[in-house]
Amino acid sequence: MRARMLGHAPEELTRGRLRRLGEGIGKVVYASPHWVVKRERSPSEILALIAIWKMARRLEKILPGRLGRNLLQHPSRQLRFLRVVMQGVVRVIPQSVWYSTHAGEMWRVYRHRDERGERLAKEYLAGSDLMPEQVGFPPVRVEIGGWPGWLNVSEATERVEATLHQRLVQLAGAGRFEEVELWLERLLDLRKRGWRRGVFSVDAHLKNFGVTGERVVLLDAGGLSDDWAEIERRLAAEERVDKPHVALGLEAVLRERPDIAARFNARWRATVNRDEVGRHLSAAQDSASN
Numbered sequence: 444m445r446a447r448m449l450g451h452a453p454e455e456l457t458r459g460r461l462r463r464l465g466e467g468i469g470k471v472v473y474a475s476p477h478w479v480v481k482r483e484r485s486p487s488e489i490l491a492l493i494a495i496w497k498m499a500r501r502l503e504k505i506l507p508g509r510l511g512r513n514l515l516q517h518p519s520r521q522l523r524f525l526r527v528v529m530q531g532v533v534r535v536i537p538q539s540v541w542y543s544t545h546a547g548e549m550w551r552v553y554r555h556r557d558e559r560g561e562r563l564a565k566e567y568l569a570g571s572d573l574m575p576e577q578v579g580f581p582p583v584r585v586e587i588g589g590w591p592g593w594l595n596v597s598e599a600t601e602r603v604e605a606t607l608h609q610r611l612v613q614l615a616g617a618g619r620f621e622e623v624e625l626w627l628e629r630l631l632d633l634r635k636r637g638w639r640r641g642v643f644s645v646d647a648h649l650k651n652f653g654v655t656g657e658r659v660v661l662l663d664a665g666g667l668s669d670d671w672a673e674i675e676r677r678l679a680a681e682e683r684v685d686k687p688h689v690a691l692g693l694e695a696v697l698r699e700r701p702d703i704a705a706r707f708n709a710r711w712r713a714t715v716n717r718d719e720v721g722r723h724l725s726a727a728q729d730s731a732s733n
């Protein structure tokens with residue numbers, strides 16, 4: 444992650460209204476043709492989303508395969524409305540109460556991982572091409588589609604062509620399964636290169652990776668860890684997963700191609716395990732202490 448300082452913001456950021464491009468639990472991302480800027484959600488917004496997500500999970504169990512899943516997978520206008528309503532609820536409940544709930548706990552975990560990830564990305568990934576390029580500049584006001592209409596920003600990130608998840612869905616839809624397999628291989632490759640630098644992502648889902656040219660890059664530093672005890676616990680849990688491709692949300696993408704799913708799962712198991720990750724991470728330590 445290279446934070447190049449510019450004398451002024453890229454012109455395209457201030458030329459027109461920026462479109463909402465993507466969102467996660469903690470950030471909303473707006474795009475110009477080559478750059479994105481991020482808005483950090485407020486604590487009440489994040490808590491509201493977590494509360495909705497928990498309700499949707501419960502609904503999913505009651506209404507298998509329908510409303511619950513739709514709520515989780517298609518953040519729609521209705522969902523945004525629900526979030527605003529829920530945010531009102533969050534605001535009238537004292538913070539000390541929220542803190543003690545499970546949603547409050549999840550919020551603390553998110554915030555902790557996000558801050559730590561940013562720090563680790565600077566420490567371990569600076570100067571690499573594992574993440575999109577970042578630039579800094581004197582603060583400017585940019586216009587954005589939707590609430591709150593504008594943002595003050597002093598950094599931007601290189602826009603990728605698509606998230607890895609979007610790319611895989613597209614390619615599978617077009618029947619281009621050889622490329623699906625190639626991108627999955629590139630994902631494993633990128634992860635290994637991260638381990639060799641000394642970091643492991645405990646939040647490695649396909650919307651946190653992007654594709655640009657022939658590269659997979661990590662979009663979301665949140666979730667990076669260099670704490671072996673934590674990484675080991677995480678891997679122990681992952682090693683028990685029966686079908687990694689299903690856990691990654693690739694069940695539909697690979698439904699027609701059980702052969703690719705089987706090859707991928709075997710590759711994944713042979714790579715994302717305590718022995719392999721430990722071997723790469725200790726190679727990082729050796730080169731750091733030299």
Ligand SMILES: Nc1ncnc2c1ncn2[C@@H]1O[C@H](COP(=O)(O)OP(=O)(O)O)[C@@H](O)[C@H]1O
Binds near residue numbers: 468606663
């Ligand atoms: N550089 C980028 N180019 C294009 N889309 C991006 C970029 N960075 C993030 N996004 C989109 O925004 C979403 C949320 O960003 P992310 O950093 O993962 O925030 P969060 O911490 O809330 O998960 C991503 O899943 C992706 O869809």
Ligand SMILES: [Mg+2]
Binds near residue numbers: 468651
């Ligand atoms: Mg994310």
